Amino acid sequence: EAGVVQSPRYKIIEKKQPVAFWCNPISGHNTLYWYRQNLGQGPELLIRYENEEAVDDSQLPKDRFSAERLKGVDSTLKIQPAELGDSAVYLCASSRRTGVDEKLFFGSGTQLSVL
Amino acid sequence: QKEVEQNSGPLSVPEGAIASLNCTYSDRVSQSFFWYRQYSGKSPELIMSIYSNGDKEDGRFTAQLNKASQYVSLLIRDSQPSDSATYLCAVNIDYNTDKLIFGTGTRLQVFP
Numbered sequence: 137e138a139g140v141v142q143s144p145r146y147k148i149i150e151k152k153q154p155v156a157f158w159c160n161p162i163s164g165h166n167t168l169y170w171y172r173q174n175l176g177q178g179p180e181l182l183i184r185y186e187n188e189e190a191v192d193d194s195q196l197p198k199d200r201f202s203a204e205r206l207k208g209v210d211s212t213l214k215i216q217p218a219e220l221g222d223s224a225v226y227l228c229a230s231s232r233r234t235g236v237d238e239k240l241f242f243g244s245g246t247q248l249s250v251l
Numbered sequence: 252q253k254e255v256e257q258n259s260g261p262l263s264v265p266e267g268a269i270a271s272l273n274c275t276y277s278d279r280v281s282q283s284f285f286w287y288r289q290y291s292g293k294s295p296e297l298i299m300s301i302y303s304n305g306d307k308e309d310g311r312f313t314a315q316l317n318k319a320s321q322y323v324s325l326l327i328r329d330s331q332p333s334d335s336a337t338y339l340c341a342v343n344i345d346y347n348t349d350k351l352i353f354g355t356g357t358r359l360q361v362f363p
Contacts, residue, residue, distance in 0.1 A: 176259070178339050178353030179295065192350065227294055240351070242294035 138162065140243035142228050148249045154216035157246045161209070161230030168205060169240065170213050171227040179227055185211065186233075215248075223250045254278060255342050257354035264361055270327040272357050274340030277321070283343035284316055284323045289356065290336045299325060330361045 141160040149155050161168050166187050171179035182201065184192040187208035196203065200219070205211040215222055225245040231238040256275045264270045283302055287295035301307045301314040301323065313326040327334055337356040344352050
């Protein structure tokens with residue numbers, strides 16, 4: 137079974153530039169999460185999808201961040217314009233469904249450096 | 252007060268020893284607790300989950316939960332150098348919204 141696939145693995149951009157990250161969850165997983173992990177910190181949830189619907193985006197900085205999950209499968213997270221403080225690892229995770237005991241499977245992440 | 256607190260470490264233990272990793276949480280209604288392992292430059296992977304007070308054992312790993320003290324721990328017996336990683340405690344702080352909060356992680360170093 138293929139795991140959660142993310143691309144690109146690394147991205148270096150200058151501030152004020154746009155950037156996009158892509159995630160393909162495990163087949164059959166209805167719930168998809170985007171997390172941001174700063175160096176030395178734990179992952180912080182940005183947005184959670186159940187199928188196509190964003191059910192928790194309270195931590196997403198909506199002035200510059202946007203996300204979509206068309207057809208309830210792949211998802212894209214975009215930052216426009218990027219700021220220096222956006223440098224972090226962006227992790228995508230998926231689970232079969234939403235539930236307190238559901239296991240999250242993480243992708244390898246995209247390491248973003250904003251110069 | 253942070254919702255999930257961990258000592259950042261590093262915690263250094265010799266090979267073969269027991270490593271004890273601790274985590275406290277602030278929300279008394281939290282129901283689900285998880286330990287993730289994260290190797291340097293890699294993504295987190297779930298190693299243990301626990302929902303009831305007491306101990307839960309899986310191989311060399313034992314998770315311990317004490318809801319009255321709002322404390323969850325992970326014991327690693329017979330520690331191996333390959334166990335060297337950052338261990339993240341995660342707590343579901345809201346049963347209704349299924350929101351998982353991660354601690355900052357404890358870095359474990361197992362030396363030969």
